[in-house]
Amino acid sequence: MTQTIVKASQRIDLEKIQKKKINLVVFGHGNVGALLIDQIIASRGEIIRRKNIELNIFAIANSQKLLLTRDNFSEDWRTVKCENENSYSIEDITNFAKRFNLDNLIAIDNTANSEFVKIYPYLIENGFNVVSSNKIANTTELSFYKDLRKKLKDHGKEYLYETNVGAGLPLVDTIKLLHLSGENITRIKGVFSGSLSYLFNEFSAKDELFSTVLKKAIDKGFTEPDPREDLCGNDVGRKLLILARELDLHNEIDDVKIENLIPLSLRLVPKTEFFNSLNDFDVPFHIKRKNQKKDHVLRYVGELRGDLSKNDGAILDVRLLSVPKNSMLGQLKGSDSIFEIYTESYGKNPIVIQGAGAGAAVTARGVFGDILRLSDKLN
Structure with missing residues (x-):
């Protein structure tokens, strides 16, 4: 014993x-x-x-x-x-x-x-x-x-x-593994920003002013302290560039074409003045929402495409798009992000990674x- x-x-x-x-x-x-x-x-x-x-x-x-x-x-x-x-x-x-x-x-x-x-x-x-x-x-x-x-x-x-x-999504690791295994990735497309996901999911689903939805996003802590850091699109552009470089593509940040969502009059003003002028967003975004095709919604989308096998660069776009409501991007809810990865092996059916895309805890x-x-x- x-x-x-x-x-x-x-x-x-x-x-x-x-x-x-x-x-x-x-x-x-x-x-x-x-x-x-x-x-x-x-x-x-x-x-x-x-x-x-x-x-x-x-x-x-x-x-x-x-x-x-x-x-x-x-x-x-x-x-x-x-x-x-x-x-x-x-x-x-x-x-x-x-x-x-x-x-x-x-x-x-x-x-x-x-x-x-x-x-x-x-x-x-x-x-x-x-x-x-x-x-x-x-x-x-x-x-x-x-x-x-x-x-x-x-x-x-x-x-x-x-x-x-x-x-918190396993996106970079997935891209790395696919690329290292010799899989030819032909396109990556998605909603890269949880903040802008929430903003346009809410704006498309409800008959509310853009400024009202933006204030809610700010109050929930989904945006940066200065929301212009989200709305300018640079954050999405940087994320797209990171994926391009994971594919050994020789892109620089200046190669990314980014649609800035901030009205020209508000881009350089002090933060206090910006917060006091959120109504300046309302008319242009109301027009964007109204001019869509039936059963379409607005999404802020990043896309990487081109002949990626040459390793000399890709076309990188960040822009506001109107997409069918029943598409994968159109069905997005809350502050989720979604990424569609198209490859030669998978053909027209992309690998889809979706989940929480915003928040300090995530x-x-x-x-x-x-x-x-x-x-x-x-x-």
Whole structure:
């Protein structure tokens, strides 16, 4: 009996020894970042139990302040952050990781900062893998895009960014797998923005002013703090460019033709003046809705097409379209996104990926999924 107890104890100790520890630094703790930290902390025990992986957040940072710890933040991390934040340089984080021999490092970028992505190469050189909801690294100059991939290869590191296009939907991975398997993708078409999905789903279904629907979208938190960041179409354009580059197409952001939905008079005015002038949208969008064919609805659509096998670029369009109500795009509801992927093998029947396309919680959960996928790959 005594011998059995010893063996059981030894087995438990062995499990502890074999537990894989993943060390995380979270950059950006706004809506998405804060929810992600909460999700990781709440799920930590379950992940250890099911996967024998311990997720250890050792650093939380924004553009100005840094909080460091050797052993996991707890649910009260916001209070600790407020009491202990210090100004920092990026070297403080890499030096901390080296000093305490932290391995299996993942840097998580939940910012929308164009300058921060320039730090990715430094992080990779210093042992970090990268998970990002920030689209900028994948949509800046093609030279930076290619150099970043070379840096990752040279240092044996990973870069995951599923949420760059479909929030929590498995779109980027699907495109990658199809392309790597030799499948010739001929066209990708869809509603890429959950914010604009909600806006036009509601506007097409109800006899309401565009400004009324826009105000509802703002109140529900579906838009950016300045809705013009959604309405200008640049976000959809960046997502389309990311998919083009996944197909090894040599496109730049200037190649994307984007229909800006904002009236000229409101594009450059202060945000307060913009919010006070939402009625300027009403007449032009009422005309668009009224002039549609019967049983058609408005959708803001991104489309990638052309002879994609040549790898020299594609036609990339972002525009407001009137589509049949009974089509896949026309049947979209709420803030869902939808993507139709056409390939040679599937012919006229596309692969369809559809689901929640907006919201900080959905994006945070998608980033969390990338962290877990990457954790499985690390030693």
